Amino acid sequence: MATINKRFGATDGYIRVPGGSEIYIFGWVDLTGIPENEIFSYRGKAQLLGPLLEAKVGDEVYLTLTNLGMPVRPDLDDSHTIHWHGFPNQIPVWDGVPEASISVLVGRDFVYYYKPLAPGTYIYHCHFEPVEHIQMGMVGPLLVRPADYDPGNPAYKTAYGHGTGTEFDREYFIFLTELDTRAHQQIEAVQEYDWTDYKPDYWLNNGRSYPDTVEPSGALPYQPYSSLIRANSGDKVLLRFVNLGYQQHSIEILGVPLHVIGQDAQRPLGLNGENLSYRKNALYFAAGQTMDAIFTAPSAGTYPLFNRDYHKNVNAGTAPGGMVSEIQILAGSLPPQPGPGQ
Amino acid sequence: MIRNINLWVTDGYISIPDGNSIYIWGYTDAAGKRAQVPGPRIVVNQGDVVNISITNTLPEATSVVFPGQSGVTADTGSGPQPAGPKYDGGGNLVSLTDFADYPGNPGGNPPTITYTFTAHRPGTFIYESGTNPHKQVQMGLYGAIIVRPSDYDPAVPAKKTAYGENTHTEFDREYLVVVSEIDPVLHQAVEQGKDYKIRDFLPRYWTMNGRSAPDTMNSDNAGYMPNQPYGAMIMAEPDEKVLIRYAGGGIENHPLHPHGNHTRIVALDGSLLKNGTEDLSYKKFTVLVGAGQTYDQVFTWSGLGYNPSNPIPTVMPNLRNLGVGDAGWTMWSGSPYLGEKGDVPVGVTSFNQVGEYHFMVHSHEEMQITNWGEFPGGMMTMIAIFPTGTLGDAGTIEGLG
Numbered sequence: 001m002a003t004i005n006k007r008f009g010a011t012d013g014y015i016r017v018p019g020g021s022e023i024y025i026f027g028w029v030d031l032t033g034i035p036e037n038e039i040f041s042y043r044g045k046a047q048l049l050g051p052l053l054e055a056k057v058g059d060e061v062y063l064t065l066t067n068l069g070m071p072v073r074p075d076l077d078d079s080h081t082i083h084w085h086g087f088p089n090q091i092p093v094w095d096g097v098p099e100a101s102i103s104v105l106v107g108r109d110f111v112y113y114y115k116p117l118a119p120g121t122y123i124y125h126c127h128f129e130p131v132e133h134i135q136m137g138m139v140g141p142l143l144v145r146p147a148d149y150d151p152g153n154p155a156y157k158t159a160y161g162h163g164t165g166t167e168f169d170r171e172y173f174i175f176l177t178e179l180d181t182r183a184h185q186q187i188e189a190v191q192e193y194d195w196t197d198y199k200p201d202y203w204l205n206n207g208r209s210y211p212d213t214v215e216p217s218g219a220l221p222y223q224p225y226s227s228l229i230r231a232n233s234g235d236k237v238l239l240r241f242v243n244l245g246y247q248q249h250s251i252e253i254l255g256v257p258l259h260v261i262g263q264d265a266q267r268p269l270g271l272n273g274e275n276l277s278y279r280k281n282a283l284y285f286a287a288g289q290t291m292d293a294i295f296t297a298p299s300a301g302t303y304p305l306f307n308r309d310y311h312k313n314v315n316a317g318t319a320p321g322g323m324v325s326e327i328q329i330l331a332g333s334l335p336p337q338p339g340p341g342q
Numbered sequence: 343m344i345r346n347i348n349l350w351v352t353d354g355y356i357s358i359p360d361g362n363s364i365y366i367w368g369y370t371d372a373a374g375k376r377a378q379v380p381g382p383r384i385v386v387n388q389g390d391v392v393n394i395s396i397t398n399t400l401p402e403a404t405s406v407v408f409p410g411q412s413g414v415t416a417d418t419g420s421g422p423q424p425a426g427p428k429y430d431g432g433g434n435l436v437s438l439t440d441f442a443d444y445p446g447n448p449g450g451n452p453p454t455i456t457y458t459f460t461a462h463r464p465g466t467f468i469y470e471s472g473t474n475p476h477k478q479v480q481m482g483l484y485g486a487i488i489v490r491p492s493d494y495d496p497a498v499p500a501k502k503t504a505y506g507e508n509t510h511t512e513f514d515r516e517y518l519v520v521v522s523e524i525d526p527v528l529h530q531a532v533e534q535g536k537d538y539k540i541r542d543f544l545p546r547y548w549t550m551n552g553r554s555a556p557d558t559m560n561s562d563n564a565g566y567m568p569n570q571p572y573g574a575m576i577m578a579e580p581d582e583k584v585l586i587r588y589a590g591g592g593i594e595n596h597p598l599h600p601h602g603n604h605t606r607i608v609a610l611d612g613s614l615l616k617n618g619t620e621d622l623s624y625k626k627f628t629v630l631v632g633a634g635q636t637y638d639q640v641f642t643w644s645g646l647g648y649n650p651s652n653p654i655p656t657v658m659p660n661l662r663n664l665g666v667g668d669a670g671w672t673m674w675s676g677s678p679y680l681g682e683k684g685d686v687p688v689g690v691t692s693f694n695q696v697g698e699y700h701f702m703v704h705s706h707e708e709m710q711i712t713n714w715g716e717f718p719g720g721m722m723t724m725i726a727i728f729p730t731g732t733l734g735d736a737g738t739i740e741g742l743g
């Protein structure tokens with residue numbers, strides 16, 4: 001069991017949507033290992049999604065949240081928190097709900113401690129005025145490996161542990177959110193926004209809209225995660241779906257049947273261990289749900305991934321856009337995957 | 343047993359924490375009382391013959407449908423007949439079931455009607471208007487029915503269950519959370535007799551048991567909310583089995599997420615998730631409560647074993663370096679330990695009683711945890727975990743019947 005020390009900063013910044021517009025966001029930045037006297041230079045460099053947090057069951061995770069403040073909104077002295085969404089048997093002091101424990105003031109640090117109890121796909125997000133802070137971008141992917149995880153041994157390279165039928169060769173996050181650019185513009189301009197008027201005009205997959213979704217990781221400075229899925233024909237591909245928007249979404253991949261082996265970071269198992277996994281062509285998600293699905297990569301070719309709510313595959317009303325991405329299946333030339341989404 | 347339940351269909355007002363007062367239609371259990379939201383809880387036993395009589399005082403016809411119940415009859419004075427949809431002379435649907443007319447309608451039906459059914463199976467069910475339901479249910483004409491299994495015995499742990507002995511639905515405590523949403527423009531239009539197009543439906547408030555947060559966390563029968571008698575606070579002790587019954591009373595679907603742990607879904611729409619000996623229950627951390635649907639689930643919080651002699655492995659900063667009471671109040675005790683109290687800043691009101699832990703339960707469509715845009719509010723409450731031995735008698739849900 002390892003001890004993992006991480007430090008995330010909370011600040012603001014800008015992302016890009018196709019067409020060149022810059023959108024004001026709040027978000028996270030990875031400060032792990034950054035010398036104390038350089039931390040200030042990370043203000044205004046929030047990314048969407050936040051850095052991937054990865055741990056094994058039994059690891060001890062010390063996650064320091066540093067509230068760097070908002071350079072674009074210096075008037076805004078909002079606190080922040082980290083809520084590990086779905087973590088079982090949490091205690092309030094690390095649960096990140098300001099109304100039930102504490103929040104982190106501007107210029108302050110706080111250490112959250114987590115010892116993951118169960119494998120699966122989770123989410124972390126800020127829970128301070130969550131309607132604003134989640135929509136503004138304070139969200140990130142979180143995955144917990146089973147205690148026996150061993151990427152060098154195919155029988156132990158699994159989502160939920162050896163013998164659970166969840167072996168995979170490659171894994172990808174599909175992290176769904178939306179963007180109501182009116183809200184982001186109002187907040188950038190120090191205006192009030194009535195959240196009950198929420199009406200998104202961009203739909204994001206890993207923080208990007210198509211065609212940016214299929215650009216490689218690193219192509220967009222503050223949207224580090226590509227949504228492109230690549231595999232060799234015959235590979236077992238694990239898709240870790242997250243919905244952290246405020247809408248319900250239906251994701252479909254033509255020609256690729258999906259085997260759902262996890263929901264909300266749990267294998268679907270009856271009380272006596274009944275295997276309730278199931279097969280789907282379109283996966284339906286409510287806000288705040290996660291799902292793990294495995295498919296066996298079909299013959300070489302390109303398979304589009306899209307939202308079956310077709311009106312969401314647009315950027316400010318123009319198709320194609322939104323959550324559209326691609327599954328690119330190669331004949332066998334792809335080297336082993338170094339890490340999730342890569 | 344025969345259960346005779348009398349309901350009056352009338353109007354009233356509910357209060358929202360932002361100061362707004364909303365005109366409603368709803369049910370009440372006595373003549374002359376204002377309507378309440380949701381309607382009175384009805385709690386009966388499996389096998390009971392349930393007679394529900396309504397007296398309509400609204401300016402339009404109304405009715406009650408009982409999704410999940412079979413063999414429902416309706417009696418408007420000439421004897422019970424199978425209840426069924428009503429069509430006008432042109433073949434257009436005017437009501438999903440037999441209705442009580444509005445008082446004084448010339449040539450109309452009487453303003454009273456009695457529905458009868460046998461509660462064949464245990465579970466959580468909804469009752470609601472079947473007449474102009476797009477308007478009447480939104481106005482508040484919905485409520486919940488709990489049917490206890492025939493062998494139910496709250497004094498015997500193995501028989502204090504949602505679905506009967508050996509169904510793995512034992513519980514120590516139970517809670518009912520009926521969710522809905524409110525478009526104040528609809529309610530105002532109905533109050534003023536003005537036209538309203540349901541296609542313009544745009545909710546600004548979201549409710550649990552007819553209340554918006556933080557009122558959801560207040561007790562049952564809180565005096566300042568006479569027409570919202572049911573709290574939505576969930577309270578338990580560590581390791582207890584908490585049966586949480588969700589019911590979708592609105593016209594939209596709401597993803598409810600409890601902090602603290604997953605729930606195990608044991609029944610949908612009053613149907614146990616079992617197929618013979620095969621158990622089909624499953625765990626979730628966010629449940630999409632669909633309109634008209636019910637979810638029975640078991641929640642347990644066991645914790646991580648921290649206490650002052652097994653301290654947490656992090657150092658708590660000085661109080662002045664922490665944000666506490668950002669909303670103007672807090673449920674926090676000031677201590678990371680269950681059953682301990684610590685300091686909270688001067689000027690912050692703590693509603694914490696004995697060092698209990700609070701875990702939020704809320705819609706993850708986050709605009710729904712505001713009151714017309716103001717956080718915190720809406721479809722949000724807490725699960726409070728009290729130190730073992732401090733919470734007292736569990737009690738169970740009581741109601742008409």
Ligand SMILES: [Cu+2]
Nearest residue numbers: 083085125288
């Ligand atoms: Cu969450």
Ligand SMILES: [Cu+2]
Nearest residue numbers: 127601702704
């Ligand atoms: Cu939450």
